[in-house]
Amino acid sequence: MNGLTIILSLLVIASALGAVALRNLVHCALCLMGVFLGLAAIYLCLDAQFVGLVQILVYVGAVGILLVFAILLTRGGGAELSPFFSPSWAIGAGAAALLALIMVAAILKTDSLPAPDAGGAELPTLAQIGKRLMQEDVIVLEAMGLLLTAAAVGAIVLAMPEPPPKKEEEA
Amino acid sequence: MTSLQGFLVLSALLFCVGLGAVLTRRNVILALIGVELMLNAANLNFIAFARLGPHPNAMEGWMFVVFSIAVAAAEAAVGLALVIAIYRRLRTAHLDQMDSLKG
Amino acid sequence: MMDWIREFLGMLWKTVSDQPDPKAAFLPLIPEEWRSETSVLLSIAPLMMIFPALFALTTVVERKGLGRIQNRLGPNRVGPAGFLQFAADGLKTLTKEDIVPRAADQLVHFLAPLALVVPVFLTFSVLPFGRHLVPLDLESGLLFFFAIGAATELSVFMAGWASRNKYSLLGALRAVAQMVSYEIPLILSALTVVMATGTLSLPQIVDAQAAGNGEWLARWHVFTPWGFFGFALFLVAACAEANRAPFDLPEGESEIIAGYYLEYSGFKFALFFLGEYLGLFAACGLGITLFLGGWHAPLPILERWIPSYAWFFAKLAALIGLFIWVRGTLPRVRMDQLMNLAWKFMLPLALVNLLAVALWHFLPNPLARWAASSILLAGAYVGLGRALMPPSRIGKRVYRYAPQDSR
Numbered sequence: 001m002n003g004l005t006i007i008l009s010l011l012v013i014a015s016a017l018g019a020v021a022l023r024n025l026v027h028c029a030l031c032l033m034g035v036f037l038g039l040a041a042i043y044l045c046l047d048a049q050f051v052g053l054v055q056i057l058v059y060v061g062a063v064g065i066l067l068v069f070a071i072l073l074t075r076g077g078g079a080e081l082s083p084f085f086s087p088s089w090a091i092g093a094g095a096a097a098l099l100a101l102i103m104v105a106a107i108l109k110t111d112s113l114p115a116p117d118a119g120g121a122e123l124p125t126l127a128q129i130g131k132r133l134m135q136e137d138v139i140v141l142e143a144m145g146l147l148l149t150a151a152a153v154g155a156i157v158l159a160m161p162e163p164p165p166k167k168e169e170e171a
Numbered sequence: 172m173t174s175l176q177g178f179l180v181l182s183a184l185l186f187c188v189g190l191g192a193v194l195t196r197r198n199v200i201l202a203l204i205g206v207e208l209m210l211n212a213a214n215l216n217f218i219a220f221a222r223l224g225p226h227p228n229a230m231e232g233w234m235f236v237v238f239s240i241a242v243a244a245a246e247a248a249v250g251l252a253l254v255i256a257i258y259r260r261l262r263t264a265h266l267d268q269m270d271s272l273k274g
Numbered sequence: 275m276m277d278w279i280r281e282f283l284g285m286l287w288k289t290v291s292d293q294p295d296p297k298a299a300f301l302p303l304i305p306e307e308w309r310s311e312t313s314v315l316l317s318i319a320p321l322m323m324i325f326p327a328l329f330a331l332t333t334v335v336e337r338k339g340l341g342r343i344q345n346r347l348g349p350n351r352v353g354p355a356g357f358l359q360f361a362a363d364g365l366k367t368l369t370k371e372d373i374v375p376r377a378a379d380q381l382v383h384f385l386a387p388l389a390l391v392v393p394v395f396l397t398f399s400v401l402p403f404g405r406h407l408v409p410l411d412l413e414s415g416l417l418f419f420f421a422i423g424a425a426t427e428l429s430v431f432m433a434g435w436a437s438r439n440k441y442s443l444l445g446a447l448r449a450v451a452q453m454v455s456y457e458i459p460l461i462l463s464a465l466t467v468v469m470a471t472g473t474l475s476l477p478q479i480v481d482a483q484a485a486g487n488g489e490w491l492a493r494w495h496v497f498t499p500w501g502f503f504g505f506a507l508f509l510v511a512a513c514a515e516a517n518r519a520p521f522d523l524p525e526g527e528s529e530i531i532a533g534y535y536l537e538y539s540g541f542k543f544a545l546f547f548l549g550e551y552l553g554l555f556a557a558c559g560l561g562i563t564l565f566l567g568g569w570h571a572p573l574p575i576l577e578r579w580i581p582s583y584a585w586f587f588a589k590l591a592a593l594i595g596l597f598i599w600v601r602g603t604l605p606r607v608r609m610d611q612l613m614n615l616a617w618k619f620m621l622p623l624a625l626v627n628l629l630a631v632a633l634w635h636f637l638p639n640p641l642a643r644w645a646a647s648s649i650l651l652a653g654a655y656v657g658l659g660r661a662l663m664p665p666s667r668i669g670k671r672v673y674r675y676a677p678q679d680s681r
Contacts, residue, residue: 005174009181016185019204020192026435030382032204033428035185039211042178046222050414051236053421055214058240061424061457063207063247065450068431070251071200072447074258092194100187107179123222124230126413126474132230133237140234144241151245155252162259 005045012038025071033064047123178219186212197266199254203247210243278303285316292581294406317409321398328590329551330360336598343602370540375438378537382436387538387545389429393422394549397556402477404569404583415476416468419560420461423515426553427453430524433546434534445533448609449524453515455616460511462624463504466631467495467564476560480568492574494567499648500631503655505565507624509596512557514616516550518597520604521612558593562586618662626654 015034022028036059043052124132133141189208192201214236221232258264261271281300288296297316304312334349334357341348350356374383400415402408412418427450434446468474471482485492495501514521525533535546562568566589569582577585607615630647637643 005177009177012181013184013188016188016208019208020188020196020201025198025200027382028201028204030428030432032207035208035211037425039215042181042215043218046178046218048218048222048233048236049412050417051218051233051240053414053417054237054240056421057417057424058244059207059211060428061421062244062454065427065431065454066247066251067200067204068435069447069450070254072435072443073255074200074264089195093191095194096187096191099190100184103183103187104180107176107183124228124233129230129233132234137234140238144238147245148241151248155248158249158252158256 005042008038008042008045012042026068029064029067029071032067033060036060036064050126050129173223175219175223178215178223182212182215182219185209185215199257199264199266199269200251202266203250203254206250207243207247210239210246214239289407290581292405292583296406318399321395321409325395325398325552325555326548328555329548330364332551332594333363334359335594336601339595339598340602343599364544367544368541372540372542373537375537377438379436379438382432383537384542386429386433386436387542387549389432390426390549391545391552393425393429394552394556396422398552398559400476401556401559401563402480402568403559403586404581407569407583408477411477412475414474416464416474416479416560416564419476419556420457420464423553423556424457426549429549430534433538437534437537439537441530441532442534442536445524445530445536448530449517449534452517452521452524452612452616455613456511456514456521456620459507459616459620459624460515462621463507463511463627464560464564466500466504466627469628469631470495470500470635476563476568480563480570483567484570485574490573490575492567492570492572494565494570494572496565496567498634499644499651500627500634501565503623503627503630503651505561507620507627508561508565509593510615510620512554512561513597513600514612516554516557518554519601520607522606523609523612554597555590555594558590558597559586561593562589614662619658622658623651623654626650 012035015031015038018031019028019035022031036055040052040055040059043055186209189205189212192205192208196202196205217232217235217239221227221229224232254264257269261269263269281303285296285300288299297313300316301309301313337359338348338356348356349359352358352362374380397419399410400408400412400418430449430453431446434442434444434449437443467479471479473479473482483493483495491497496505517524525535530536535543538546569586571577571580571585630650633646633650634643637646
């Protein structure tokens, strides 16, 4: 990791903590956008140009917008949330912290993978990714299209206003 | 600590932050935010292994992430639609108050 | 020192006279460790100067043009024929008080204009302005453009939400809904070009539109049926994406005052104004690159005498003029009309257009592919238009209020 990725990593962790611990839901969503953008920048640093740009397009452009719309439609934009330190928080936070400790220790104790061969190894080009998507992985791609269509239809059906109940409440 | 380990540590921390959010926060949308964080942590692992592992010219890691991003988009759409539908019926986005199935 | 000045002027001359790699002779004079930073700076600085200057000029031209359309003079006090009006406007906005509402979310309110202007400037970095003038030649330049462009929606939301004003929030929600809806036809119409050229790199897309050997006409994509349709869809979608009239509901001054930037004043308001116009320029630049041949002249013979970037900026000026004309002519649409246009008309047409470009690609005979894709597109256009036309609007006119016997 060089200086740039270390700064980006700190940014990502800070935004992630903000996204889960802030008291206003819109602030949480904006912090989450910070995490997505920081991760996209890290992907770009790791030479994964295509994936990084897809990350910005889908996460910031689509998921983020959906999220803020959902927050506003459930009236979460103005109200303060219950504080982070609720009675049961210690168990959950403790479990997460314990898991973090175990995982970090395991990562640091494991021997690193052999470094990539310096010469000869060329990164995949965009054309190769396209060929891969359209030839070898075409069934996955089609399944993904089907999934997205189903999800879009399902989301519309779920969020459609229900027909008004028939005179139950008035009676 | 090698580069790869650095990214793995970042990913592990990100995952645990997301897990902590799912376990502690009682708002549905915050739980969804936690799930997104965990998904992103997994994606970061794929990218880091693809670039810094022994075979930087293999594409499997990238393909996984592209498909995982598509699945995450579908998940977010359906999940948030569910949140809105539940809010419309129960007038709450609080996980503890969605207890209609409790006897 | 003399070397520096001579090479710097040489670099400028090479840029102006359309020669390859203008920075090659100047950069070796810079110390090794600063070389890449200097190179980046030399690429960015012209962008940061030319496009804001173009913005300043456009505001005056737009006001004067709208004045002509509405049969009045427009600004005519400052400078020759009023053309220095932008300087007066700029001084006024810079010296105005910067008011932040007390209830506003201070940090988000401050960050929103930055979150608009920064991505908009970033989108310029992948556009090829001239034969050798590409600030950043990315392999996936088109994807970069759309990805960064999508990030501007967030700034609009931030501005509207942080102001804690119902009109701001309504404007922001309208703007975000509109931008999300029109992004789909925008991207789908740009995809036709990707299908035809097989690349996401914008310089390569421009190269694909050059005239072949011995041809007298350039192969601009707009000269094909799918390209013509794609360009029309692209222009309408770009207009909506930039929140310009007739799609300026997010600002709608007669209903929600000024939309999401209602609570901004002084320099922050100027940044929003700048970001909006620069977004329009970037979208026009992308349209030029994708459909109008980029920096290529319509007739290859002209490219010998007039430098490449002059063609790019001439096309940009023409498109800006078109947008001013449209703004002066068309009334604002209603919200339901806006959404119906995007989802029921432009989205199916864009999908049919993808089919048309596939036909164009796979039919070998030039006549056959012209005929096939034209018929397909014209059929879809007429059919969709007829199907969506509200029924019972065409008929004998009924005079409901006039006395019956007066006719």
